[in-house]
Amino acid sequence: MELTDIIREENLVYKKSPLLTDNVMHYCPGCSHGVVHALIASVIEEMGIQEKTVGVSPVGCSVLAYNYLDIDWAEAAHGRAPAVATGISRLHPDRYVFTYQGDGDLASIGTAEVMHACNRGENIVIVFINNAIYGMTGGQMAPTTLVGQVTSTTPRGRDVKLNGFPLKITELLAQLDGTGFVTRQAVHTPAAIRKTKNALKKAFENTKKEKGTSFVEVVGTCSSGWKMTPAEANRWMVENMFPKYPLGDIKDI
Amino acid sequence: MAEIKLMKGNEVIAEAAIRCGCDGYFGYPITPQSEVMETLMLREPWKTTGMVVLQAESEIAAINMVYGAASCGKKSMTSSSSPGISLKQEGLTYLAGAELPCLVVDVVRGGPGLGTIQPAQSDYFQATKGGGHGDYHLLVLAPASVQEMNDFVALGFDLAFKYRNPVMILADGVIGQMMEKVQLSEPVPRWSREDIERISGDWALTGRQKGRERHISTSLELDSYKQEIFNHKLQAKYRLMEANDTRHEELSCEDADYLFVAYGSSARICQKAMQLCREQGIKVGLLRPITLYPFPKIPTRTLAERVKGILTVEMSAGQMVEDVRLAVNGLTPVEHFGRYGGVIPTPEEIVEALKKQFIGA
Numbered sequence: 001m002e003l004t005d006i007i008r009e010e011n012l013v014y015k016k017s018p019l020l021t022d023n024v025m026h027y028c029p030g031c032s033h034g035v036v037h038a039l040i041a042s043v044i045e046e047m048g049i050q051e052k053t054v055g056v057s058p059v060g061c062s063v064l065a066y067n068y069l070d071i072d073w074a075e076a077a078h079g080r081a082p083a084v085a086t087g088i089s090r091l092h093p094d095r096y097v098f099t100y101q102g103d104g105d106l107a108s109i110g111t112a113e114v115m116h117a118c119n120r121g122e123n124i125v126i127v128f129i130n131n132a133i134y135g136m137t138g139g140q141m142a143p144t145t146l147v148g149q150v151t152s153t154t155p156r157g158r159d160v161k162l163n164g165f166p167l168k169i170t171e172l173l174a175q176l177d178g179t180g181f182v183t184r185q186a187v188h189t190p191a192a193i194r195k196t197k198n199a200l201k202k203a204f205e206n207t208k209k210e211k212g213t214s215f216v217e218v219v220g221t222c223s224s225g226w227k228m229t230p231a232e233a234n235r236w237m238v239e240n241m242f243p244k245y246p247l248g249d250i251k252d253i
Numbered sequence: 254m255a256e257i258k259l260m261k262g263n264e265v266i267a268e269a270a271i272r273c274g275c276d277g278y279f280g281y282p283i284t285p286q287s288e289v290m291e292t293l294m295l296r297e298p299w300k301t302t303g304m305v306v307l308q309a310e311s312e313i314a315a316i317n318m319v320y321g322a323a324s325c326g327k328k329s330m331t332s333s334s335s336p337g338i339s340l341k342q343e344g345l346t347y348l349a350g351a352e353l354p355c356l357v358v359d360v361v362r363g364g365p366g367l368g369t370i371q372p373a374q375s376d377y378f379q380a381t382k383g384g385g386h387g388d389y390h391l392l393v394l395a396p397a398s399v400q401e402m403n404d405f406v407a408l409g410f411d412l413a414f415k416y417r418n419p420v421m422i423l424a425d426g427v428i429g430q431m432m433e434k435v436q437l438s439e440p441v442p443r444w445s446r447e448d449i450e451r452i453s454g455d456w457a458l459t460g461r462q463k464g465r466e467r468h469i470s471t472s473l474e475l476d477s478y479k480q481e482i483f484n485h486k487l488q489a490k491y492r493l494m495e496a497n498d499t500r501h502e503e504l505s506c507e508d509a510d511y512l513f514v515a516y517g518s519s520a521r522i523c524q525k526a527m528q529l530c531r532e533q534g535i536k537v538g539l540l541r542p543i544t545l546y547p548f549p550k551i552p553t554r555t556l557a558e559r560v561k562g563i564l565t566v567e568m569s570a571g572q573m574v575e576d577v578r579l580a581v582n583g584l585t586p587v588e589h590f591g592r593y594g595g596v597i598p599t600p601e602e603i604v605e606a607l608k609k610q611f612i613g614a
């Protein structure tokens with residue numbers, strides 16, 4: 001059998017969303033960012049809201065997200081994406097506005113912006129990629145870095161006396177009256193990927209229903225930063241990250 | 254019919270914003286400019302023109318909300334005073350780097366640090382030399398009256414969109430707080446979707462419509478050669494501003510032997526000092542820069558060729574004087590007189606300073 005006999009319309013089980021550009025992604029093998037990008041692209045495509053969506057990319061590994069999703073984008077300063085999204089959403093109330101942020105961006109330098117955007121109940125979606133490390137700058141400690149986890153700025157492991165505790169910001173945000181939907185997901189298995197996609201879809205649908213801020217955390221891997229193979233990183237995430245950051249909906253009203 | 258009122262400078266900023274069709278104001282309280290947001294909240298323009306007014310959690314958030322709104326091609330603005338403007342520098346350099354138009358009002362107070370809530374002009378360097386990181390400039394307008402607080406709001410937005418660059422109104426606590434007669438501008442409607450399409454259709458984030466490329470507001474360029482090309486483009490833009498939108502005013506300069514150079518409220522005080530000088534037979538003129546960036550170099554140089562000395566008067570330890578000296582380039586002596594830390598100079602002490610520097614007691 002020839003390859004062309006297999007590659008046929010009727011055999012198609014999956015295809016790249018047309019919203020994903022053909023640009024080669026700069027992400028490392030095993031990185032979660034690319035999978036989440038693909039999910040957001042599919043959700044926007046399925047909802048038919050490409051012309052109505054504006055993304056806000058952060059400072060972090062996903063700073064170049066705008067190269068991969070064929071929608072309008074604003075690139076924000078480090079941590080300020082929720083404020084930028086507020087400006088866009090307030091002046092374009094009929095648009096779907098989302099931020100896409102890492103743990104350093106959202107839970108460290110941008111803590112105030114995310115807290116207050118959620119507390120105001122900005123009608124936006126916040127996608128939070130928690131890989132427990134600063135991927136882009138070469139693997140330094142993040143607010144979500146686990147106790148004992150080795151990073152380039154915690155070479156002997158995170159010590160709570162020195163560095164405090166891993167920040168469960170998602171649980172904090174769920175406490176705020178402005179958030180309508182707060183969930184924590186992952187993308188390490190096909191089943192998890194499907195769940196994350198459903199969560200993202202619900203989040204974007206909530207924008208239409210004006211249900212306040214929707215917050216989707218995705219616990220992800222950073223095999224380069226963690227200095228593991230992609231398979232090891234997935235295992236390490238399941239064994240170490242999930243107990244601290246349990247998956248599931250935290251708030252859904 | 255022209256609407257003439259007695260109003261505070263800060264209130265006028267708010268009124269002018271509504272009347273010029275501003276789409277969004279984002280602010281954080283700080284003395285001596287809190288009346289801007291307070292006036293807007295009282296006026297509730299979202300019920301009339303649809304203008305959005307939002308109290309942000311910090312100046313950092315406010316300027317980033319402006320960044321988001323400006324990305325959409327909307328007329329957006331913020332206002333603050335010195336410590337708050339320091340916090341906005343990160344946002345301002347991102348706005349300049351992404352070539353986004355917006356208006357920022359700085360009602361300057363004395364520093365450094367928390368300093369004083371009294372008026373000062375000690376943030377000239379910060380306003381005109383970039384303020385944040387990277388080779389960039391804001392276009393800076395310096396009002397010297399409540400009337401100019403009104404006029405420069407619409408002018409500021411015009412220039413911001415003309416150059417796709419942040420514009421700053423650099424006022425001070427005197428101009429912000431004082432009440433004067435003002436002729437308010439005729440209200441104009443906010444831009445419609447079609448207007449934005451026409452004015453900013455090639456870059457504004459409106460949602461990627463079929464048939465066009467996606468729009469991206471970003472200041473990131475990882476390729477240094479491309480970044481250099483972008484920097485050249487910015488510099489070319491600043492040269493254009495310099496050629497076409499440098500503004501200044503000359504008072505009694507025709508027969509002047511000496512010259513005051515002063516902006517904002519210092520220029521107002523210099524007018525009185527000038528009168529006192531002339532009563533004593535000393536012929537003094539006043540050059541008032543209206544744009545501080547671009548600085549009116551050519552008029553300064555032209556006058557420098559004719560006068561025996563120049564005294565810059567600033568409510569600072571001497572900042573604008575450096576630009577005056579650069580423009581004059583040794584043609585005539587340039588000296589500085591300043592009061593600072595929130596102290597306002599009197600006309601009499603300005604006269605004394607001129608005499609001491611150039612005439613001898």
Ligand SMILES: Cc1ncc(C[n+]2csc(CCOP(=O)(O)OP(=O)(O)O)c2C)c(N)n1
Pocket residue numbers: 059060061062078101102103104105106129131133134135136137142
């Ligand atoms: C104001 C500022 N401080 C620091 C940096 C450097 N920096 C770039 S990305 C980053 C951390 C990103 O980590 P995270 O948000 O977790 O994203 P990831 O790369 O892991 O996806 C830092 C500190 C910056 N660009 N700007």
Ligand SMILES: [Mg+2]
Pocket residue numbers: 102103104129130131132133134135142
């Ligand atoms: Mg990270």
